[in-house]
Amino acid sequence: MYEYVKKSEYAPVRKELEQIIKRTQIEMRKNYGLTFQFHLIGSGKRHLVTRIKGGNNGYDFDYNLILSPPGNGYRYDAKIIKQNFMTALKTALQGTKYSFPKDSTSSITIKVIDKEKKKIRYRCDFAIIYYGSNDSNNGYYYLRNNKEQQSYQFVFRSLSSDIDEKVHDIIEDDGWSYIKEEYLLLKNINEGNKKHSFSLYAEAVNNVYNQMYLQ
Numbered sequence: 116m117y118e119y120v121k122k123s124e125y126a127p128v129r130k131e132l133e134q135i136i137k138r139t140q141i142e143m144r145k146n147y148g149l150t151f152q153f154h155l156i157g158s159g160k161r162h163l164v165t166r167i168k169g170g171n172n173g174y175d176f177d178y179n180l181i182l183s184p185p186g187n188g189y190r191y192d193a194k195i196i197k198q199n200f201m202t203a204l205k206t207a208l209q210g211t212k213y214s215f216p217k218d219s220t221s222s223i224t225i226k227v228i229d230k231e232k233k234k235i236r237y238r239c240d241f242a243i244i245y246y247g248s249n250d251s252n253n254g255y256y257y258l259r260n261n262k263e264q265q266s267y268q269f270v271f272r273s274l275s276s277d278i279d280e281k282v283h284d285i286i287e288d289d290g291w292s293y294i295k296e297e298y299l300l301l302k303n304i305n306e307g308n309k310k311h312s313f314s315l316y317a318e319a320v321n322n323v324y325n326q327m328y329l330q
Contacts, residue, residue: 117166117167117168117299117302117303119164119295120164122162125237128176128237129155129176131211132176132178135204135211136153136178136180136241139180139200139203139206140153142202142207143199143200143203146199146202146203147203149182149196149199151180152180153178153179153181154178155178156177156178156179157176157177157312158312159177163298170234171235172238173234173238174237175238175239175240176237176239176240178239178241178242179241179244180241180242180243181244181246182243182244184247193259193267193268196267197223197243197260200223200241201216201218208225213226214227214228219240219260220259220262221242221259221260222241222242222243223240224238224239224240224241225239225241226238243257243258244256253273253274254272254273255274256269256271257272278317278320281321282294285323285324285327288327290327293323293327294319294323297319297322297323298315302315
């Protein structure tokens with residue numbers, strides 16, 4: 116069964132992660148002439164941080180590391196960009212308790228592991244993205260490690276724009292607690308973790324919206 120993590124527990128972790136990101140910004144700018152912004156996304160942004168009661172995988176944060184759109188006639192070399200971020204992160208993590216960064220399919224992952232209890236306390240995934248000049252309202256390009264083809268590329272991902280509008284309406288009618296309740300319910304019946312958290316969140320919002328306005 117899932118439970119919500121108290122803000123008093125996860126807030127210091129978020130602060131620590133953002134200090135690491137800021138050190139990474141310095142390394143990227145100093146060594147590669149690249150700048151980026153960062154945004155907390157996912158459950159952390161929505162204050163819906165969850166973990167399995169008594170589980171070994173802790174809770175997680177997700178950040179988008181946002182590059183500027185490439186100029187006309189220029190394309191980012193996805194492999195080099197990923198290598199640069201990996202190197203900069205390794206430097207930024209020195210002196211911390213985080214693990215060596217892992218090059219995952221659509222992100223870079225770091226973890227804090229409790230070695231005595233042999234479990235993950237918390238983790239963070241960093242996705243490297245940029246918005247195209249004409250696509251900022253519809254989606255973004257994210258850096259993907261295609262492990263089957265042993266290649267890196269920026270892949271376009273569309274956004275579902277109506278979710279934020281529905282959340283705004285629900286909150287206006289004091290319905291945020293309904294979203295929290297529905298989201299936790301969907302997490303607990305998500306057998307085998309077949310659906311990602313962002314899909315469950317969108318489903319929770321749609322369910323609450325339908326119950327409040329369409330019945």
